Amino acid sequence: MADSGGPLVVLENVNKYFGELHVLKDIDLSIDRGEVVVVIGPSGGGKSTLCRTINRLETIDSGKITLDGEPLPQEGRALARLRSEVGMVFQSFNLFAHKTILQNVTLGPIKVRKVPKAQAEEEAMALLERVGIASQAGKFPAQLSGGQQQRAAIARALAMKPKIMLFDEPTSALDPEMVAEVLEVMTDLAREGMTMIVVTHEMGFARSAARRVVFMADGQIVEQSTPEEFFTEARTDRARDFLSKILRH
Numbered sequence: 001m002a003d004s005g006g007p008l009v010v011l012e013n014v015n016k017y018f019g020e021l022h023v024l025k026d027i028d029l030s031i032d033r034g035e036v037v038v039v040i041g042p043s044g045g046g047k048s049t050l051c052r053t054i055n056r057l058e059t060i061d062s063g064k065i066t067l068d069g070e071p072l073p074q075e076g077r078a079l080a081r082l083r084s085e086v087g088m089v090f091q092s093f094n095l096f097a098h099k100t101i102l103q104n105v106t107l108g109p110i111k112v113r114k115v116p117k118a119q120a121e122e123e124a125m126a127l128l129e130r131v132g133i134a135s136q137a138g139k140f141p142a143q144l145s146g147g148q149q150q151r152a153a154i155a156r157a158l159a160m161k162p163k164i165m166l167f168d169e170p171t172s173a174l175d176p177e178m179v180a181e182v183l184e185v186m187t188d189l190a191r192e193g194m195t196m197i198v199v200t201h202e203m204g205f206a207r208s209a210a211r212r213v214v215f216m217a218d219g220q221i222v223e224q225s226t227p228e229e230f231f232t233e234a235r236t237d238r239a240r241d242f243l244s245k246i247l248r249h
């Protein structure tokens, strides 16, 4: 796909309904290449739905989403290609339980990208090394800690050489001592220039890795600013109210 030179992802006037429920309201959002954006906001505000529309796990009802200057494909081969270009890591470690960690990471490249097995394995081992779990390559997901599984999920997404990585609360199901190791991998990725949209309430990560915080509530982008501005002087009552709640914990 051609490098359009402009922003990598653009959402224009995007609306999405679940039945009567208006979950994304006139969303305008543009993500630059190499930019890291943290999306934060109250439960039910539409953060996951926003992520899911970008790799087209959800359709939209109106508006436009482009990746690299091209509208998201509707179906077929082009949609499969899009999915491989948009890496996604969810809250729950959705690894294939009956495949080893190495097989989990090589599956996409072999099946979708038609990479020869030996090359896929070599690249997978390098990725597992990068996320610090090369020694776990032959194990099954259930034999790994939550933090290790989540790092495997990141390696699996990276194996497809995505243009952008979407993270939807990647650390919220982890025990506290494992949160740091996953955030560290994400921080490294950010530093290496990966374009990332990260739904998280981890303020430390937002402050150290994000260029921009997008605050979403009730299906709308309520405000956007730098992490520093957002956490110290949020402009809207809605955001200040939300921050007072998460800061109390």
Ligand SMILES: Nc1ncnc2c1ncn2[C@@H]1O[C@H](COP(=O)(O)OP(=O)(O)OP(=O)(O)O)[C@@H](O)[C@H]1O
Binding pocket: 018, 021, 023, 041, 042, 043, 044, 045, 046, 047, 048, 049, 050
């Ligand atoms: N498949 C679905 N069908 C119907 N309603 C849905 C569906 N998925 C999400 N919703 C509703 O859409 C709204 C936005 O949900 P979404 O999961 O995007 O919020 P969120 O900001 O990610 O919340 P959380 O912080 O709890 O993860 C919520 O009211 C939710 O109940």
Ligand SMILES: [Mg+2]
Binding pocket: 047, 048, 049, 168
């Ligand atoms: Mg969510």
